[in-house]
Amino acid sequence: MVTWEKFYVSIFELAKKYIGGRGLGTKLYMDEVDPQVDPFAAENKIVFINGPLSGTATPTGGRYMVVTKSPLTGCIASSNSGGEWGAYLKYAGYDAIIVEGKASLPVYLNIDEEKAEILPALDLWGKYTSETSDLLIEKHPGAKVLTIGPAGEKLSQMAAIMNEKDRAAGRSGVGAVMGSKNLKAITVKGNLRPEIARPDGLKAVTKECRTLLKENGVTGGGLPTYGTAVLVNIINEHGVYPTKNFQGGQDPDAEAVSGETLTEKYLIKRNPCHHCPIGCGRWVKSDKSPDGIGGPEYETLWVFAGDLGIDDMEVVIDANYWCNELGIDTISAGATLAAAMELYQRGYITDEMLDDEVILKFGNADSVVHWLKKMGNREGFGDLLARGSYRLADFFGVPEYSMSVKKQDLPAYDPRGIQGMGLQYATSNRGGCHVRGYLISPEILGLPEKLDRFDLAGKEVWAKVFQDLTAVIDSTGLCLFTSFALGAKEYADMLNETLGTDWTAEDVLLAGERIWNLEKLFNLEAGISSEEDTLPPRFLEEEMPDGPTKGWVHKLDELLPLYYKERGWDEDGIPTEERLEKLGLL
Amino acid sequence: MAIKIKLFANFREGRGKIVEMDYTPGMTGQDVIDSLGITAPEIAALIVDGVDGKVDAMLAVPVKEDGYMAIFPPVAGG
Ligand code: SF4
Numbered sequence: 001m002v003t004w005e006k007f008y009v010s011i012f013e014l015a016k017k018y019i020g021g022r023g024l025g026t027k028l029y030m031d032e033v034d035p036q037v038d039p040f041a042a043e044n045k046i047v048f049i050n051g052p053l054s055g056t057a058t059p060t061g062g063r064y065m066v067v068t069k070s071p072l073t074g075c076i077a078s079s080n081s082g083g084e085w086g087a088y089l090k091y092a093g094y095d096a097i098i099v100e101g102k103a104s105l106p107v108y109l110n111i112d113e114e115k116a117e118i119l120p121a122l123d124l125w126g127k128y129t130s131e132t133s134d135l136l137i138e139k140h141p142g143a144k145v146l147t148i149g150p151a152g153e154k155l156s157q158m159a160a161i162m163n164e165k166d167r168a169a170g171r172s173g174v175g176a177v178m179g180s181k182n183l184k185a186i187t188v189k190g191n192l193r194p195e196i197a198r199p200d201g202l203k204a205v206t207k208e209c210r211t212l213l214k215e216n217g218v219t220g221g222g223l224p225t226y227g228t229a230v231l232v233n234i235i236n237e238h239g240v241y242p243t244k245n246f247q248g249g250q251d252p253d254a255e256a257v258s259g260e261t262l263t264e265k266y267l268i269k270r271n272p273c274h275h276c277p278i279g280c281g282r283w284v285k286s287d288k289s290p291d292g293i294g295g296p297e298y299e300t301l302w303v304f305a306g307d308l309g310i311d312d313m314e315v316v317i318d319a320n321y322w323c324n325e326l327g328i329d330t331i332s333a334g335a336t337l338a339a340a341m342e343l344y345q346r347g348y349i350t351d352e353m354l355d356d357e358v359i360l361k362f363g364n365a366d367s368v369v370h371w372l373k374k375m376g377n378r379e380g381f382g383d384l385l386a387r388g389s390y391r392l393a394d395f396f397g398v399p400e401y402s403m404s405v406k407k408q409d410l411p412a413y414d415p416r417g418i419q420g421m422g423l424q425y426a427t428s429n430r431g432g433c434h435v436r437g438y439l440i441s442p443e444i445l446g447l448p449e450k451l452d453r454f455d456l457a458g459k460e461v462w463a464k465v466f467q468d469l470t471a472v473i474d475s476t477g478l479c480l481f482t483s484f485a486l487g488a489k490e491y492a493d494m495l496n497e498t499l500g501t502d503w504t505a506e507d508v509l510l511a512g513e514r515i516w517n518l519e520k521l522f523n524l525e526a527g528i529s530s531e532e533d534t535l536p537p538r539f540l541e542e543e544m545p546d547g548p549t550k551g552w553v554h555k556l557d558e559l560l561p562l563y564y565k566e567r568g569w570d571e572d573g574i575p576t577e578e579r580l581e582k583l584g585l586l
Numbered sequence: 587m588a589i590k591i592k593l594f595a596n597f598r599e600g601r602g603k604i605v606e607m608d609y610t611p612g613m614t615g616q617d618v619i620d621s622l623g624i625t626a627p628e629i630a631a632l633i634v635d636g637v638d639g640k641v642d643a644m645l646a647v648p649v650k651e652d653g654y655m656a657i658f659p660p661v662a663g664g
Contacts, residue, residue: 217630217660226595228663233594237633237656255603259661260595280663298663438664445662446630450640484662548636 019475021051022078023515025067035525039071040180042102051477052498055090055194058206059213060479062087062274070172072157072388073406073431076522079174080474082273083167088144092190103182110140113190121184128325129162132185140187147185148175149327151376155179156386158332162324166294170329172430197500205493209486213277216485223280228298229259238444239547240417243306244362245338246403246538249414250547253311257301268292278481286317296320302412303334309362319368326376332388333372335409339389339402348396354381400537406431415539417549418443420459423559426533429519435480437466456555460563468512514583517575530573590654591618595661615645618655630660
């Protein structure tokens with residue numbers, strides 16, 4: 001039974017502490033849900049929430065966040081997506097939706113300025129995401145659609161939530177929580193605009209920020225021209241581009257799937273999110289549609305190329321398309337195929353187990369889409385794959401072949417050659433993740449300054465600052481990529497003009513630290529101890545065999561105690577009362 | 587003897603992906619970028635024979651005979 005209740009609460013006081021989006025969503029969620037809850041139980045809830053800047057004219061101000069307990073990791077999940085949906089939720093007059101309970105039959109929510117209704121979705125159940133979107137737009141012209149695909153319906157731990165067909169709240173299995181509630185989709189539409197405390201001030205600061213973004217070499221140059229795919233070559237040249245399930249760090253054929261190749265041979269146009277002057281999204285040629293389709297991001301290119309030993313752009317574009325249609329996270333899907341290929345290489349997975357179907361072997365391009373479809377639909381051996389690489393490898397008694405942290409598959413950077421990033425992977429509150437503190441920027445890309453990627457000195461400080469600032473950005477409703485050009489001061493300025501507050505850069509960073517600690521408290525209460533702040537043994541024990549990172553392992557045992565100290569936590573990685581008091585969390 | 591310069595992103599415009607350059611003893615990264623018409627502030631990352639570091643420091647490193655350099659403008663993503 002699902003009922004709809006619309007209510008107004010003043011969240012302004014809470015917003016002063018947690019901003020919105022990821023921070024406020026986590027606070028609202030934690031106030032209502034027992035951290036020990038089974039992610040698929042009716043008692044679990046799922047929060048769709050904007051930031052204060054979503055729907056404003058600020059650059060990239062259209063993102064929303066999904067907060068719930070992750071069925072993949074058991075940790076707090078907050079998955080973020082761009083496109084248009086978040087802005088239109090605001091235009092319908094809402095900052096957040098909290099879904100609780102479970103419908104007895106499939107339903108969808110339809111929200112506009114006048115009404116919010118729960119409607120039957122039996123006819124949509126089982127459909128791919130693009131068909132679902134088309135059918136719902138036919139019924140509700142002008143609406144923006146967020147939906148799950150078959151993977152979410154079938155409770156795959158890597159299920160994503162898709163909006164505008166090719167934008168994903170991809171990580172941590174949030175789509176499966178929607179599926180567990182029999183909630184197929186949410187449509188939103190409206191013409192309302194958010195109230196702005198100081199409209200002239202916001203106009204001025206927005207203009208300044210747009211200028212900074214335009215003049216910056218990354219946000220005004222590299223990203224618009226090449227998309228995130230531009231990372232393929234630079235990461236590969238540094239020898240931290242994982243190959244064959246992280247068995248190596250450099251791929252001689254990576255150029256075939258690089259941003260330069262994508263731009264030269266496949267790009268039709270940029271595909272920007274709401275109010276985004278950067279426009280890193282790609283629209284590319286494909287046999288799936290004469291008009292083109294949404295193109296792959298860097299992580300997707302890597303995971304279906306280097307990580308599988310394939311290097312064929314058309315295979316990646318196809319794999320990306322099918323992940324979007326099935327509603328699965330590209331990183332976890334590809335990483336699970338990579339783990340399966342290593343398990344096959346080592347004799348754990350045999351031809352018989354695959355029913356003589358296409359063999360999951362490194363380099364076998366035919367296996368990719370074949371097994372993605374089985375994974376998304378949970379058919380045959382695909383049912384096991386749908387649980388992610390950790391559960392797959394654990395099934396065979398060798399979890400060490402899952403390249404994951406807290407059961408979430410790692411993205412496209414080998415931590416052995418990026419010591420700060422490895423620390424951030426190990427301590428990320430949502431498990432293996434690059435967008436909780438993107439230390440690739442200083443350690444590889446030389447932004448804002450170049451750090452020695454092998455040196456440990458000060459990396460705990462960088463990790464904390466990057467994690468806290470990311471928590472702020474994720475709470476504003478803006479895109480993380482703005483941070484290549486903007487800093488804490490600019491975020492504080494935009495929030496102040498919108499909300500009428502007078503935060504300093506220090507205030508917002510303190511809010512970021514508060515959010516980080518709140519998430520940590522959830523994880524501890526959910527039973528995820530700091531013992532899980534670790535990396536797969538491969539990175540701690542096996543030296544990188546090739547390339548410019550050859551001979552290195554990750555030195556987590558040296559960095560982790562320094563990090564806990566920097567955070568003001570005890571040596572077991574538990575926030576101290578003193579620090580929690582300072583953060584206003586006691 | 588020649589050294590190999592790998593260029594990326596917009597550095598390829600008008601120069602190509604790879605430039606081979608005659609090696610002269612004592613040659614540094616700075617000499618290489620001078621002859622390519624690239625200035626230090628345009629470079630975000632630089633690898634010389636598999637080693638990376640701060641751009642200014644790397645430009646002062648003598649390049650090896652038969653060695654290579656990889657030069658990147660500001661790029662990022664995630
Ligand atoms: S930078 Fe890219 S991901 Fe971020 S809002 Fe713009 S188009 Fe979307």
